[in-house]
Amino acid sequence: MSDDVISKLSSFIASDILKQPGRELAPEAPLISSGLIDSFSLMDIALFVEDTFGVRIEDTELNSETFDTVKELEDLIESRQ
Amino acid sequence: MEITSFHFLLFVLGVLIVYHLLPHRAQNYWLLIASYAFYVFWSWKFALLLLAATIFHFELAKRLRRDGKGRPILLWLGVGANVVLFVIFKASSFYLSRLVALLGQMGIQVGLDGLRIVIPLGLSYYVLQNISYLADVYRGQIPASTNWIDFALYLAYFPKMVAGPIERARTFLPILARPRWVDNRALSRSVILIFVGLTRKLLIADLMFAHFPWGAFAVEPEAFSKIELIGWLGIYAFALYNDFAGYTSIVRGVSGLFGIELSPNFNTPYFAKNFTEFWNRWHITLSHWLRDYIFFPVNRALARRFGTGNRWQTLVIPPMLTMLVSGFWHGPNWQMLLWGILHGLYLVGERLFMLRRQARPEGQKVRWPSWGSTLIVFILVVLAWVPFAVRIPTALSLWNQLLIGNVFGFRDQGLVFPLMVLIPAIWLDLAQYNKAEEIFFLRQSQFAQATILATAMILILVVTSSDAGQPFVYQGF
Numbered sequence: 082m083s084d085d086v087i088s089k090l091s092s093f094i095a096s097d098i099l100k101q102p103g104r105e106l107a108p109e110a111p112l113i114s115s116g117l118i119d120s121f122s123l124m125d126i127a128l129f130v131e132d133t134f135g136v137r138i139e140d141t142e143l144n145s146e147t148f149d150t151v152k153e154l155e156d157l158i159e160s161r162q
Numbered sequence: 163m164e165i166t167s168f169h170f171l172l173f174v175l176g177v178l179i180v181y182h183l184l185p186h187r188a189q190n191y192w193l194l195i196a197s198y199a200f201y202v203f204w205s206w207k208f209a210l211l212l213l214a215a216t217i218f219h220f221e222l223a224k225r226l227r228r229d230g231k232g233r234p235i236l237l238w239l240g241v242g243a244n245v246v247l248f249v250i251f252k253a254s255s256f257y258l259s260r261l262v263a264l265l266g267q268m269g270i271q272v273g274l275d276g277l278r279i280v281i282p283l284g285l286s287y288y289v290l291q292n293i294s295y296l297a298d299v300y301r302g303q304i305p306a307s308t309n310w311i312d313f314a315l316y317l318a319y320f321p322k323m324v325a326g327p328i329e330r331a332r333t334f335l336p337i338l339a340r341p342r343w344v345d346n347r348a349l350s351r352s353v354i355l356i357f358v359g360l361t362r363k364l365l366i367a368d369l370m371f372a373h374f375p376w377g378a379f380a381v382e383p384e385a386f387s388k389i390e391l392i393g394w395l396g397i398y399a400f401a402l403y404n405d406f407a408g409y410t411s412i413v414r415g416v417s418g419l420f421g422i423e424l425s426p427n428f429n430t431p432y433f434a435k436n437f438t439e440f441w442n443r444w445h446i447t448l449s450h451w452l453r454d455y456i457f458f459p460v461n462r463a464l465a466r467r468f469g470t471g472n473r474w475q476t477l478v479i480p481p482m483l484t485m486l487v488s489g490f491w492h493g494p495n496w497q498m499l500l501w502g503i504l505h506g507l508y509l510v511g512e513r514l515f516m517l518r519r520q521a522r523p524e525g526q527k528v529r530w531p532s533w534g535s536t537l538i539v540f541i542l543v544v545l546a547w548v549p550f551a552v553r554i555p556t557a558l559s560l561w562n563q564l565l566i567g568n569v570f571g572f573r574d575q576g577l578v579f580p581l582m583v584l585i586p587a588i589w590l591d592l593a594q595y596n597k598a599e600e601i602f603f604l605r606q607s608q609f610a611q612a613t614i615l616a617t618a619m620i621l622i623l624v625v626t627s628s629d630a631g632q633p634f635v636y637q638g639f
Contacts, residue, residue, distance in 0.1 A: 097471075116435075116436075116438075116439065119438045119513075119516070120438060120453060120457065120458075121461070121476070121477070121480075121513055123458075124458060124461045124462055124465055124470075124476075125465070125470045125471070127462070128462070128465055128466070128470055129470075139301060139303060140454050140455070140458035140459055140462065141298065141301075141303065141330075141454045143454075143458055144450070144453075
């Protein structure tokens with residue numbers, strides 16, 4: 082289950098956010114704090130998570146303190162399912 | 163009672179001594195009494211207003227959710243009340259003259275002096291805290307507080323009352339609820355923060371502002387050459403930054419003496435490589451408030467309506483609206499709105515630029531040196547500070563002078579000394595940026611730390627003995 086979540090998240094971020102469909106994202110690589118993903122893209126990710134996994138990420142949670150890596154985002158999703 | 167004054171020092175010492183003699187729960191009562199005493203010193207009328215606002219929000223929040231769901235009407239009632247309060251006081255200079263003119267047309271003559279409205283101390287800041295508290299309770303992210311003392315202290319806490327930081331109830335209330343200790347490390351860190359703040363405020367900002375040619379700058383920018391304008395604008399940028407960052411360091415240090423950590427507000431903002439990063443480094447607590455309660459909600463609503471991806475609605479409206487709100491918050495006047503519009507355009511432009519290129523693949527070297535990006539962001543930020551400092555016609559004239567002014571003209575009209583002060587100001591930030599630590603010299607030997615602190619103390623005493631100092635700029639917002 083968690084590999085599937087990580088795979089879907091990584092694929093979405095690589096293709097839709099970074100526009101690099103072939104790029105592999107390490108689950109532990111920082112996304113927000115590294116500047117790879119900005120505030121505009123965070124909402125796209127939040128809505129993807131809501132539509133795909135049925136988990137809502139609040140506006141006040143869209144920051145690196147809540148999640149900064151694909152693995153942390155996956156943990157957040159699984160904790161709310 | 164300015165926070166750089168001797169009176170404030172005595173006040174803090176008095177509060178601190180009693181505080182550390184009290185048990186935990188009594189400490190919060192004492193801090194609340196001290197905070198209201200601090201506020202009454204400024205105005206007992208506005209202390210009553212703060213008390214009324216506290217009671218209103220405490221009671222409203224308890225009713226915001228029912229059966230596990232938020233009640234939107236009550237939320238909008240609370241948000242609306244804060245907006246009305248804000249507009250009544252902050253926008254008074256904007257609407258009062260128009261109101262007097264309208265009354266005059268109706269045959270009612272009223273002198274403007276009789277209608278002057280004074281802005282309550284800290285209103286701009288506690289209004290935002292009220293709104294964030296209501297929103298977080300409404301969404302079920304935090305329970306409504308049942309401890310009136312702690313909630314009242316959250317709003318009235320004196321170190322942050324004047325000009326922030328803008329704290330969130332979800333982090334601040336738990337701090338108040340638990341026992342607090344101040345160990346040696348926390349004590350030394352707090353004292354050093356205070357000295358860093360005093361250095362920024364008294365040795366950098368005040369010295370720069372004292373030499374700033376306000377009169378000539380505001381009236382006749384054409385009298386300055388391009389080089390002089392660039393020099394003065396750079397000085398203004400660093401003076402403003404050190405004024406506010408200095409204030410924040412001082413209050414964070416003072417608060418640390420009570421074992422209450424306040425949020426950082428600045429992180430070497432002029433080293434930002436893009437505007438998103440700039441707003442994560444400048445007035446951080448306000449930026450994050452705007453991001454969480456304006457930018458993201460608007461972005462979410464528009465994305466749901468128009469779709470995700472690069473639609474112009476989600477690209478343009480959220481950043482422009484967010485920065486307009488920021489401008490309005492700083493001051494409901496055309497200058498601040500222009501400043502907000504400029505930064506909104508910067509964010510939109512940056513986003514459009516980023517969309518045209520893919521994220522840099524892993525392992526690929528950066529083609530453009532990062533200092534180049536930093537320089538561009540700095541220049542654009544400084545240009546946007548112009549309407550922050552002067553009226554719009556003067557701002558236009560100043561920008562025009564930057565374009566067509568006499569490049570080689572330079573007269574020493576007091577520019578050299580502030581430029582010399584700029585050197586240690588830049589060094590302070592450069593060291594902080596390189597070491598990625600706010601109090602970087604804690605890593606130095608004790609002898610080095612003592613030398614630095616002693617030098618700062620002597621310079622502060624020398625400077626303050628001859629001058630009462632300038633009021634904090636952000637205290638006026």
